[in-house]
Amino acid sequence: MRPAFPLTPNGKLDRKALPAPDDDAHRAAPAEPPQGEMETLLADIWRQLLGVSQVGRHDDFFALGGHSLLAIQLLGRVREQAGVELELRSLFQTPTLAALAQEITVHAVGRAERGGARRADTRPRCAG
Numbered sequence: 087m088r089p090a091f092p093l094t095p096n097g098k099l100d101r102k103a104l105p106a107p108d109d110d111a112h113r114a115a116p117a118e119p120p121q122g123e124m125e126t127l128l129a130d131i132w133r134q135l136l137g138v139s140q141v142g143r144h145d146d147f148f149a150l151g152g153h154s155l156l157a158i159q160l161l162g163r164v165r166e167q168a169g170v171e172l173e174l175r176s177l178f179q180t181p182t183l184a185a186l187a188q189e190i191t192v193h194a195v196g197r198a199e200r201g202g203a204r205r206a207d208t209r210p211r212c213a214g
Contacts, residue, residue: 117142124187
């Protein structure tokens, strides 16, 4: 049986009477550092955009505070610094650092094989 939570005279939770959390309660597992050139580049971009001091390779862009406007900025920086243009849905489909770095690498290799075409989107275009 669980001990009862301390209550105020009004019947609400008395937060001041709660015990202090253990030292381990707020300690997160150490993040696995980025591996390779692309993950390191992405980690630097994420740190700048998200205002965080550390980014691990399994961290999720959105869980770290990313949102759609920052996602657009991220894709712009990837285009500038890595020379690969990704669609926004790529970030939503691969939101972790390692997965997105892999996605960028795949598109960069594909671009090189296609003779330098920059666009990651391979859908047919309408001729106007």
